[in-house]
Amino acid sequence: MKILVAERETEVAPGTTLYVLRDRIKPGADVVVCNGAPAAADRELAEGDRVVFIRRGEAPPREELEALMAARHTPGVHERVKRAAVGVAGLGGLGSAIAIALARVGVGRLVLADFDVVEPSNLNRQQFFVDQLGMAKTEALAANLARINPYVRTELHTVRLTPDNVPGIFGGVDVLVEAFDRADQKAMLLESFCGAFPEKPVVMASGLAGHASGNTVRVRRLGRNVHVVGDLESAAEPGRGLMAPRVGIAAHMQANTVLRLLLGEEEG
Amino acid sequence: MKVTFKYFAQVRQATGADSEQLVLDDGADMAAALSAAADRHGEAFKKLVLDEFGVVRPSMLVLVNGVPAPRGGQRRLADGDEVTLLSAVSGG
Numbered sequence: 083m084k085i086l087v088a089e090r091e092t093e094v095a096p097g098t099t100l101y102v103l104r105d106r107i108k109p110g111a112d113v114v115v116c117n118g119a120p121a122a123a124d125r126e127l128a129e130g131d132r133v134v135f136i137r138r139g140e141a142p143p144r145e146e147l148e149a150l151m152a153a154r155h156t157p158g159v160h161e162r163v164k165r166a167a168v169g170v171a172g173l174g175g176l177g178s179a180i181a182i183a184l185a186r187v188g189v190g191r192l193v194l195a196d197f198d199v200v201e202p203s204n205l206n207r208q209q210f211f212v213d214q215l216g217m218a219k220t221e222a223l224a225a226n227l228a229r230i231n232p233y234v235r236t237e238l239h240t241v242r243l244t245p246d247n248v249p250g251i252f253g254g255v256d257v258l259v260e261a262f263d264r265a266d267q268k269a270m271l272l273e274s275f276c277g278a279f280p281e282k283p284v285v286m287a288s289g290l291a292g293h294a295s296g297n298t299v300r301v302r303r304l305g306r307n308v309h310v311v312g313d314l315e316s317a318a319e320p321g322r323g324l325m326a327p328r329v330g331i332a333a334h335m336q337a338n339t340v341l342r343l344l345l346g347e348e349e350g
Numbered sequence: 351m352k353v354t355f356k357y358f359a360q361v362r363q364a365t366g367a368d369s370e371q372l373v374l375d376d377g378a379d380m381a382a383a384l385s386a387a388a389d390r391h392g393e394a395f396k397k398l399v400l401d402e403f404g405v406v407r408p409s410m411l412v413l414v415n416g417v418p419a420p421r422g423g424q425r426r427l428a429d430g431d432e433v434t435l436l437s438a439v440s441g442g
Binding site: 268317 | 358360362408409410411413416417418419420421434436437438439440441442
């Protein structure tokens, strides 16, 4: 009979039990999940069961994690996304959340750039932890990404981005994400990247501060290869701070736009 | 020559229009085009888009025919071109 083990179809003999299969496939697994719930006791497997064996603290092998992602995202999507390289310029509230979303969806290579370190004031919205205070954001985020998907390749640039170094750092990406805080840096990045690579898409953000309705954050296609996420107006300023929910909405809309572009779909 | 301007967000508020067509001298560059727009729309537009020296502000996103253009102002425009203007705002 056929069952699914870590989303991969597996032939097992009738009468096989959960624990027998565990000892054959992953000896020492201390957690057995069957049909979406932890199994409290051994039992005979049935046709179509979905089983996952977990050794706590151990990363699943690459092929197992990929099979899980391919099952969730469909194999066609997974293969295309896995081949892609995406640049993220700025690893604050937007960039850290975008990188995590792209790692979770299985983007093969992430080029991450930020000159800054993790500060206490970042923790209200950025995807870092208290034990990472003082670390370079590039290093801290790479560590967090490795805990999510250890097979995503990351290329780190702990530098301040300038018109001179943008083309060299991001020349190999398929899509560039602008995730800066300062408005003038957003414009600088767009101008310097598109000046060098006018055919490559850029996904920007503008207007995401405060707690106005999330429905006002949307994707607009500003130019042939330029998409902007946000309400275009809500600047970060005294009385209107950057807050996790709305920054997160914008970040995930940027990540979704990247995904759609990688899959050849029109957006905005 | 005729150049179409598309405005977003604050620039749209300053001009009161989503888009408009301006008639410019043949061969006009971006600086001349923005100066003409500023003459038409007054102080609000001028303060938003240009600094005190008439240079495009560093937060302005400027696209010509859907492609980001240098903000230096020297870019020559042609009849039928479309210029897009958006002032990026901080936050990330």
